[in-house]
Amino acid sequence: MADTARTATNTLEPYFMPFTMNRQFKSAPRIVISAKDMHYTTDDGRKLLDGSAGMWCVNAGHGREKIIKAIQAQAAQMDYAPAFQCGHPGAFELSARLSAMLPGDLDYIFFGNSGSDAVDTALKIALAYHRQNGEATRTRMVGRERAYHGVGFGGTAVGGISNNRKQFGNLIAGVDHLPHTFNLSEMAFSKGQPKWGAHLADELERIVALHDPSTIAAVIVEPVAGSTGVLVPPEGYLQRLRAICDKHRLLLVADEVITGFGRVGDAFASEHFGIQPDMITIAKGLTNAAVPMSAVAVSKNIYETLMAGPAGVELFHGYTYSGHPLACAAGLATLEVYAEEGLFDRAKSMAPTFEAALHGLRGLPNVIDIRNVGLMGAVEFAARRGAPGARGFDIYLKCFETGLIIRQIGDAIAMSPPLIISEAQIGEMIDILDGAIRAAN
Numbered sequence: 193m194a195d196t197a198r199t200a201t202n203t204l205e206p207y208f209m210p211f212t213m214n215r216q217f218k219s220a221p222r223i224v225i226s227a228k229d230m231h232y233t234t235d236d237g238r239k240l241l242d243g244s245a246g247m248w249c250v251n252a253g254h255g256r257e258k259i260i261k262a263i264q265a266q267a268a269q270m271d272y273a274p275a276f277q278c279g280h281p282g283a284f285e286l287s288a289r290l291s292a293m294l295p296g297d298l299d300y301i302f303f304g305n306s307g308s309d310a311v312d313t314a315l316k317i318a319l320a321y322h323r324q325n326g327e328a329t330r331t332r333m334v335g336r337e338r339a340y341h342g343v344g345f346g347g348t349a350v351g352g353i354s355n356n357r358k359q360f361g362n363l364i365a366g367v368d369h370l371p372h373t374f375n376l377s378e379m380a381f382s383k384g385q386p387k388w389g390a391h392l393a394d395e396l397e398r399i400v401a402l403h404d405p406s407t408i409a410a411v412i413v414e415p416v417a418g419s420t421g422v423l424v425p426p427e428g429y430l431q432r433l434r435a436i437c438d439k440h441r442l443l444l445v446a447d448e449v450i451t452g453f454g455r456v457g458d459a460f461a462s463e464h465f466g467i468q469p470d471m472i473t474i475a476k477g478l479t480n481a482a483v484p485m486s487a488v489a490v491s492k493n494i495y496e497t498l499m500a501g502p503a504g505v506e507l508f509h510g511y512t513y514s515g516h517p518l519a520c521a522a523g524l525a526t527l528e529v530y531a532e533e534g535l536f537d538r539a540k541s542m543a544p545t546f547e548a549a550l551h552g553l554r555g556l557p558n559v560i561d562i563r564n565v566g567l568m569g570a571v572e573f574a575a576r577r578g579a580p581g582a583r584g585f586d587i588y589l590k591c592f593e594t595g596l597i598i599r600q601i602g603d604a605i606a607m608s609p610p611l612i613i614s615e616a617q618i619g620e621m622i623d624i625l626d627g628a629i630r631a632a633n
């Protein structure tokens with residue numbers, strides 16, 4: 193089985209892999225061929241514990257019967273329905289379910305296919321909203337350093353990762369950035385929210401003063417920055433951002449593509465941290481990643497403002513696959529699994545075990561920081577002299593060889609296991625990581 197399943201190296205070349213060192217990968221491929229619950233199986237028959245829920249997305253674990261059956265049944269009944277000027281029951285049902293779950297009056301759901309398009313959709317809705325309100329000069333977007341908002345032109349522009357930006361010219365014009373909230377000397381080895389750093393939100397006042405509020409449409413932040421290494425918001429920081437947005441009538445978009453659906457121990461991080469955004473972007477855990485899908489949840493005020501526009505199409509935006517029937521079926525089944533198994537509460541109750549285990553790595557060679565919230569956490573290592581990222585990559589590879597998949601982020605690794613993880617599996621994950629850290633000296 194192992195030999196026949198192994199992917200022939202001569203078939204690897206044509207696939208131009210995303211965010212991957214293609215040349216390195218194709219010289220030493222890492223290929224998984226099946227997945228069930230907490231594990232992947234590689235093409236040479238090894239089981240790998242999934243320490244990252246795929247890519248922060250398989251929150252209910254892999255191969256869930258209920259989700260598979262729902263997708264199969266929907267594919268057999270109706271594979272596709274036109275998304276514009278036509279509807280199908282699943283899209284309305286899923287919108288109603290999400291609207292009931294989302295905090296406050298984020299009651300209106302616009303579907304897309306990826307986190308990236310959800311972000312671009314939210315930015316476009318912000319522009320359309322202000323224009324409809326008679327404030328068409330509000331076009332500027334404010335993002336944050338070390339933010340990841342996907343790879344569309346809008347998301348890349350408001351994002352704050354120089355590697356993701358430098359190849360692509362000017363992106364969209366009129367964007368400014370808040371400083372990121374990470375400061376090793378002030379917050380190393382924080383458990384949960386760091387105490388230091390709420391004042392960094394006040395930088396928004398400086399940006400507003402520089403550009404004038406009449407030019408700013410929206411501020412977008414990840415409640416917890418995931419892809420740049422689990423940067424947990426300082427206590428009070430998000431509240432201050434919300435207050436400054438209110439003062440200047442800027443829309444606040446919470447990008448919850450990673451933090452939605454139980455990752456931090458509540459349905460959404462906005463709820464967990466006690467803020468009410470004007471829009472929330474979601475994807476990943478929405479369908480347990482079984483079918484690509486994303487959404488923007490929009491406040492009643494924004495929706496009603498757009499509905500008060502001229503007769504006709506209220507928003508000239510949408511995708512062929514917005515509200516795809518298979519994705520809606522997967523989404524509805526996923527939400528049922530979350531509810532039936534109480535997985536958000538489970539994440540909350542496992543979080544202290546996860547925190548204690550992760551912080552148990554403190555003191556190992558080169559570990560300079562550990563941070564966590566809910567069931568997401570990161571360990572950061574000192575970079576090797578002249579070789580940034582090399583130690584992180586070695587640790588990632590060693591974990592892969594010894595039975596664990598995690599995410600590498602430069603000289604840090606991130607963990608975000610499926611919410612079904614057991615205490616024993618948390619222990620196993622940390623043991624494997626411990627061995628990999630020691631081996632990467």
Ligand code: PLP
Nearest residue numbers: 306307308340341342447449450
């Ligand atoms: N926004 C956030 C916060 C993300 O973490 C991601 C992906 O990790 C995205 C947007 C982009 O999502 P996608 O890769 O589905 O386009």
